[in-house]
Amino acid sequence: MAETLNSDKVKPSPTLNTIIMVEDTLQNSPDSVITIPELKKALPRQVNHNTLMIILEYLEKSNKIVVGLRGITWIHNTNKNLRNVAVYGREL
Secondary structure (H helix, E strand, C coil): CCCCCCCCCCCCCCCHHHHHHHHHHHHCCCCCCECHHHHHHHCCCCCCHHHHHHHHHHHHHCCCEEECCCCEEECCCCCHHHHHHHHHCCCC
């Protein structure tokens, strides 16, 4: 009844620090569109490719980035007034 864990493909789980590092790099990128190789070079530490793909998938699902044919664009905006206009149609 011995189950082997080696046969199951386990996805890498990025740490919160790694996710924040990728978010900060994308958010502070001087270019509006950045490719994956450019992102890897811009990161302060190396990140495993599969881990980076999982982080990018998470950021896309949470509407913080858009991944297009030319690269990745940061779209999340933390401006409270802009969010109020978008949600309520006016500033509060």
